[in-house]
Amino acid sequence: MYLLIVNPNAGNGHAKKIFERIQKMTSYRNIERKTLFTNQPGDGQIIAETYSKKEYIKHVIVIGGDGTMHEVMNGWSNQSVSISFIPGGSGNDFAKGIGQRDTAEKQWQNIISNPAKPNFWNGSFQLENGREKKFINSIGIGIDAATTEIANQSHLKIWLNQLKLGKLIYLIALIQAILRFQPMNIRLTYDGRIRHIENTWIVSAANHPYCGGGLKVVPHATVNPHNLSILVIHQISKKKILLLFLLVIFGLHQYLKEVELFQVKEMTIEVESPVSYQADGETGRLQTCYIKRKKQAVYIKK
Numbered sequence: 001m002y003l004l005i006v007n008p009n010a011g012n013g014h015a016k017k018i019f020e021r022i023q024k025m026t027s028y029r030n031i032e033r034k035t036l037f038t039n040q041p042g043d044g045q046i047i048a049e050t051y052s053k054k055e056y057i058k059h060v061i062v063i064g065g066d067g068t069m070h071e072v073m074n075g076w077s078n079q080s081v082s083i084s085f086i087p088g089g090s091g092n093d094f095a096k097g098i099g100q101r102d103t104a105e106k107q108w109q110n111i112i113s114n115p116a117k118p119n120f121w122n123g124s125f126q127l128e129n130g131r132e133k134k135f136i137n138s139i140g141i142g143i144d145a146a147t148t149e150i151a152n153q154s155h156l157k158i159w160l161n162q163l164k165l166g167k168l169i170y171l172i173a174l175i176q177a178i179l180r181f182q183p184m185n186i187r188l189t190y191d192g193r194i195r196h197i198e199n200t201w202i203v204s205a206a207n208h209p210y211c212g213g214g215l216k217v218v219p220h221a222t223v224n225p226h227n228l229s230i231l232v233i234h235q236i237s238k239k240k241i242l243l244l245f246l247l248v249i250f251g252l253h254q255y256l257k258e259v260e261l262f263q264v265k266e267m268t269i270e271v272e273s274p275v276s277y278q279a280d281g282e283t284g285r286l287q288t289c290y291i292k293r294k295k296q297a298v299y300i301k302k
């Protein structure tokens, strides 16, 4: 039996419209399925936790945005079941990262007619409390986390979303974050090395290049089972950081001397005092964080 998890609010109602189109397809009516809607934050994870124990579920299909997929991945524990994703969010970085390009209808048809192959490996992070969580896109501390936090708390977000100008909130939040941001002194431990880096604006670990609604922020990242791609920006002035964000649009930020790109199998990030982090858009606080690529493959049907 197929389990469909739909976030009707993702993409400001876009996911709901996609689901309604799929519902009209003959193949939707012909398969044995259970469809559940998320009603509030956290529901995706709860549904996934509940249904991953039910052996009759052979395939999960998520229709929503990256936040919903993040929740489902963190709740789903039965590794033999494949999880498919039909993007209906506002950013859809995950879909871009795994190369999903087709229309929702084509993706649906493909999902139900072909068996999935193991082709995706989540990143994972562990904070001071020892609990491990997965991320589908990236985890970051610094300016990306500060921007996400401001955007998530902003009352303007709902209003701009209604005007279909949702992405504008991230630009407004980014400028606010840059004005307020205090660069961090950090310690990175990876591949037998310890590095102290001062005046750090961002440390991001990514599973694929895309972030912020389709920007190739971590350009060297690839979907693979071996390593995570790291972006560090440090020792940069506030003026130049604005220029840097303009360069990100054209993928040219990687040529600035303040931008470091490298790969790690695993890495520990330590900060002098607690800072904000974002993992697939979900925010929190951390002082120490251990990250790695999960070896266990996930079956994602494109």
Ligand SMILES: Nc1ncnc2c1ncn2[C@@H]1O[C@H](COP(=O)(O)OP(=O)(O)OP(=O)(O)O)[C@@H](O)[C@H]1O
Pocket (backbone or CB within 6 Å): 007, 008, 009, 010, 011, 012, 038, 039, 040, 041, 042, 043, 044, 064, 065, 066, 067, 068, 069, 071, 088, 089, 090, 091, 092, 093, 281
């Ligand atoms: N019915 C609901 N109403 C409001 N929020 C919900 C509902 N169901 C789930 N959520 C929460 O909404 C958050 C955002 O959803 P999601 O990321 O899927 O869409 P999006 O933000 O439009 O897309 P993207 O992350 O790709 O930009 C999720 O993290 C989830 O916790």
